[in-house]
Amino acid sequence: MELTKRFSSGGQDVLAVDRLSFAVVPGEAYGLLGANGAGKTTTLRMILGLLEPTSGYAEVDGFRTSESPDEVKSRIGMVSTSAGLYQWLTPRELLLFFADVYGLDDDTAQKSLDRFSQLFDLTPFIDRRCASLSTGQKQRVNLARSMIHDPPVLLLDEPTRGLDVVGSKVIFDYIAAAKKQGKSVIVSTHRLDEAERFCDRFGLLHRGRLMHEGTLPELQSATGCTSLTEMFLQSMPLCGQGEDAA
Numbered sequence: 184m185e186l187t188k189r190f191s192s193g194g195q196d197v198l199a200v201d202r203l204s205f206a207v208v209p210g211e212a213y214g215l216l217g218a219n220g221a222g223k224t225t226t227l228r229m230i231l232g233l234l235e236p237t238s239g240y241a242e243v244d245g246f247r248t249s250e251s252p253d254e255v256k257s258r259i260g261m262v263s264t265s266a267g268l269y270q271w272l273t274p275r276e277l278l279l280f281f282a283d284v285y286g287l288d289d290d291t292a293q294k295s296l297d298r299f300s301q302l303f304d305l306t307p308f309i310d311r312r313c314a315s316l317s318t319g320q321k322q323r324v325n326l327a328r329s330m331i332h333d334p335p336v337l338l339l340d341e342p343t344r345g346l347d348v349v350g351s352k353v354i355f356d357y358i359a360a361a362k363k364q365g366k367s368v369i370v371s372t373h374r375l376d377e378a379e380r381f382c383d384r385f386g387l388l389h390r391g392r393l394m395h396e397g398t399l400p401e402l403q404s405a406t407g408c409t410s411l412t413e414m415f416l417q418s419m420p421l422c423g424q425g426e427d428a429a
């Protein structure tokens with residue numbers, strides 16, 4: 184709520200996220216959309232607790248990130264493109280390692296490993312070192328790693344980046360199944376046509392501010408645009424004019 188992040192680097196002050204408030208209910212996929220630098224990744228990192236907000240707070244399942252970081256982390260699976268893999272481990276070793284970190288017993292860990300290696304098609308390279316994997320293969324391992332503890336909240340930062348058509352479809356199917364299980368999903372993506380299909384509601388970010396929020400029909404009537412792409416190209420830069428507080 185009222186999440187704000189100000190960065191100071193190289194003598195410059197950047198207001199990356201500006202009093203951002205939104206809520207996601209169980210079973211809902213929320214699309215956090217915005218141009219490069221709009222503040223999407225910064226927002227997700229503050230929710231998980233990787234970055235401390237300058238002001239405001241994030242709350243997950245009744246726990247504030249700043250006050251109960253462990254409770255929050257155990258409830259979140261975050262997929263981020265910048266997340267590095269442990270290059271010298273194999274996907275099997277890596278996934279079992281994270282299952283252990285999350286406190287899964289051996290039997291549950293093995294079942295999770297089997298489930299996700301099948302779901303994300305990891306079997307062909309599960310015993311190769313992560314360093315030798317292609318971008319898309321690494322991303323699949325990243326996804327499995329973030330979800331191995333079956334968290335109720337998924338934060339997906341460009342989850343389909345680097346994935347081919349089949350890999351992307353696996354993600355969308357997974358999000359659909361996660362919604363049915365009552366998980367809350369926040370996804371940031373530049374693939375607006377796909378976001379349109381699987382997100383229930385959207386928040387349009389422009390320079391850290393939430394310019395519009397709602398379902399697709401609500402956004403259509405608010406902006407006069409038919410597609411998210413059109414909203415992006417037309418209304419967001421216009422909305423942003425004169426709004427820059429930084």
Ligand SMILES: Nc1ncnc2c1ncn2[C@@H]1O[C@H](COP(=O)(O)OP(=O)(O)OP(=O)(O)O)[C@@H](O)[C@H]1O
Pocket residue numbers: 190191192197198199217218219220221222223224225226
């Ligand atoms: N560690 C940092 N230090 C200084 N500025 C930062 C830092 N991290 C992000 N920023 C700035 O904050 C703003 C928001 O960045 P952020 O990564 O959240 O954008 P984004 O919406 O995820 O963009 P993209 O679509 O390119 O991933 C940008 O202006 C960025 O340069």
Ligand SMILES: [Mg+2]
Pocket residue numbers: 223224225340
């Ligand atoms: Mg980003």
